[in-house]
Amino acid sequence: MTLGEFEFIERLLRPLAQGFPGSLDLGDDAALVDVPEGCQLVVAKDAIVENVHFFSDDPPEQIAAKLLRVNLSDLAAMGADPLAYLTMIARPASTSDQWLEAFVSGLAEDQNRFGIHLIGGDTVATTGPLVLSLTILGLVPRGAALQRRGARPGDLVCVSGTLGDAAMALRIQRGLAVPEEMVPPLLARYRMPVPRLALGRALRGLATAAIDISDGLVADLAHILERSKVGAEIEMANLPLSEAARGLPGARLSALTGGDDYELLFTLPPEHAQHLPALAERGGVAVSVIGRITAEPGLRVLDANGRPLALERTGYRHF
């Protein structure tokens, strides 16, 4: 690495701040953010670590995109519109200028795609692996944020897109042999998750609870159940699988327990079921009903014959 911190900020990061006056060109101690009247600020902070959340030889552009997108997914889960972000980059001395340039170009491409700007952050040296943290800021009309609490008995349990693809990608990287043409679409799902921002926005005022699936369907549904003090019943046969994953060994189990899909999981009162096609249309993604909320606590997963599965075998941890 030959770029000093000063040059790194000046030459590579400053252009990412252009167009957001409150970034003060990354030249001050903090950024200034205006929150329009009637809006609340939504803020989240998620980090990724080399060899834990990404591989050293993953393309830097895709690492940047993943960092940004896992945070944007938190905004999607709250029904918020993205506004701006701050980064923390702890880089080992071995980080090359080329790596940093590619990483920043990944940020640049995605911030254009999602209409946001870099407004601050910190770059520090570390003797360990690369650690990347991002703070995302969004806006939501006051009181309209989706939360994990709020699911009620009778509500439909819904998910966007397909489940288990990212987990299958990880299994492929660990040696699972699959037909060659299946690899790129599954790997893309792991490396470049798509934050469901349009769907989250469309769910305002309709969904009673929402979360993004980062830890796996079972674990993340458990968060909704715990916060809402309800139970749920879901049907294994209704889990949406991608064409690439369908037919591969363990695809259904991956859909149930695999993480990193970053799809939205939400609950919808049955009287809003009529809106499902419009939600999918506005969200730009398929939406599937996979079960329903019950007054009886706990999560029951039913197999194709309506028999409950033993969840201990699926990695489910009781709360």
Added chain:
Amino acid sequence: MTLGEFEFIERLLRPLAQGFPGSLDLGDDAALVDVPEGCQLVVAKDAIVENVHFFSDDPPEQIAAKLLRVNLSDLAAMGADPLAYLTMIARPASTSDQWLEAFVSGLAEDQNRFGIHLIGGDTVATTGPLVLSLTILGLVPRGAALQRRGARPGDLVCVSGTLGDAAMALRIQRGLAVPEEMVPPLLARYRMPVPRLALGRALRGLATAAIDISDGLVADLAHILERSKVGAEIEMANLPLSEAARGLPGARLSALTGGDDYELLFTLPPEHAQHLPALAERGGVAVSVIGRITAEPGLRVLDANGRPLALERTGYRHF
């Protein structure tokens, strides 16, 4: 480490979120923050790394306090009032529960002292050293934030407190022999900087530019000069030294170029000089005039005889 991420958040971090409803008990994907009408949000993000910014055997409570305070100091430099914070903790497997508990108790004590709450963040595993990042949120009346741009020829250059203490503490830790009674006060300045929040607030509407001294007086004054497109002349003899540092070898050079003091450096139009005693009173800290802003660009440091020092020898880098 035996605490899982879930227990760590549930048992240790959640209590820090009590009292801030928008934290949603750290149980959602993001936090909700209300920004009162007429206010702007001020946001900064600073990280510290084990063996780079703190030592492995520093007391965890003091590491927590330093992490929080370097970020609070950014708010002070902008004249903002602290509101809330988010943390990112990348911890090696060797981090003990006792260490985490002590770290969290340090956060707890300081968040009470400064009237803020933890509202979110992330805890991740790393194979390297501990990396701690914090995002601080503050509020400032719209348009009242202090910035680095704005200094004008004729303005007084002022600093709070004393300079060079943290740098002397580092030199002591690296082997400089000093009288025993000098060690604790200097070490405290390095480990537990005091964010000059009250002074920052008092400077709203008076100071033309401000910054906190983290990289050293010369480097940080250079930031103000660059952003304000002016120069400055400061007098070595006017640099405020602490009783502990005064008389130690290299104290004046440390005051000029040593970092980590987290005092405020600001510029004040001469017609406001009359307010200096009131500013010190309201800020709860001494304020010294160390020089003045000039139309001629560049920084000149004058020795006791009014002769300019060769700044190359002080680590000053021309911008």
